[in-house]
Amino acid sequence: MIYEICTQTDTGLARDNNEDAVAFDPLTNLCILADGMGGYNAGEIASGMAAAFIKSEMGRWLSQAGKHANAKEVRRAMEICVENANHSIFNAANSNPQYTGMGTTLVVGVFQDGRLMLGHIGDSRCYRLRGNEFQQITKDHSLLQEQIDAGLITPEQALTSLNKNLVTRALGVEDTVMVEVNEHRVEAGDIYLMCSDGLSDMVDDAAVAGILLGSASLEQKAKQLVVAANEAGGRDNISVLLAQAKQASVKRGFLSRMLGK
Template identity: 65%
Template structure:
């Protein structure tokens, strides 16, 4: 399986600064997206720390032999890298006054020939487009999602809720954090979308699916998603990472070509 990547982050039309951060390691097939929170520039610091630390540490682990790792081994590596990033952010938030209260959500993916390992903390999401079906693969760690799960509010009314951005998990808030990791089987021509809530709060899932289905190249689709969020008001920072799986071309041997086989 081959993979193509595209990432973009945009401040939107209302916020003066961009507290989102995206990072991609195409060599080791690692993608990381974080949506920071905190006063002044603290959100930017938290999201940058999370994406840089996890991409670097996880990429190094994969490069040093993790390409053939089992799902269990890879899950553990993702958890350890996230825990270390969380402790770094937590310690900075508690030792530097200007960083007090900072934290960040996280969504990340590691791609292998037959599987995608998706991890997340908070309400940044991962979707998969397979054929013409867009499926949300992550479940928000948020107060609103807990209320939906408990039957206290319907998904239809939830889109109008005023507390939709209150997360129940985030990096940097406590000295430990639980990364939720799930494994998904890869198929040729899957498109994975990692995004912050600056996209999903502004663009409904059916419109996201339409853009991914109707637009051209991976870059054009990524740019179209960001443009759609801005056209809808751009009330928050908008970040997207797209990953497209394609079949790896296998070269036929010389003898096979000479004999006309295959």
């Protein structure tokens, strides 16, 4: 399996600065998206630290471990890397008064052959388009999601709730944090979308799926998603990362070609 990956990030129409950070390493298929927490000081510092730290540390481990690392090893490496990133952000917040209370959401994924190891904290999301089925494959760590799980409100009521941005878990806010990590099977043709809530709060799933099902290139689709969020109001920073899985072509040997096999 090979992967095409592209990113887009935009300040949106209502903010002066961009507190999102998005990054990927094409050599290891490591993907990272972070959204500096609204209402916290220096959210852009927290998201930038998270993306840079995890890209450097997790990318280095993946390069050294090679393609032979099993799922358990990748999961553990991701947990350790996120824990170290949390300590780095938490310590920076506590040693610099202007950074006090800063934090960030996180989505981090490692694509290896037909497997995605996916970790997340907070309400930044990952979706998967498989065929015509568009599905959210992360579950928000948020007050709103807890209310839905408890049966206090319906998913439809959640769309208009005033509690959309109250996360129950974030990177860098406390001295420890639990990253939720899940393994997913990847099929050729899958498109994975990581995004900040600047997209998911502004554009509904059907409209997002419609863009991803279109005939545009992957990079054009990423741009179209940002445009759609801005056309809907652009009330927050907008960041997207798209990864598409494709079946690697197998080169036949010289003898096989000669024999027509």
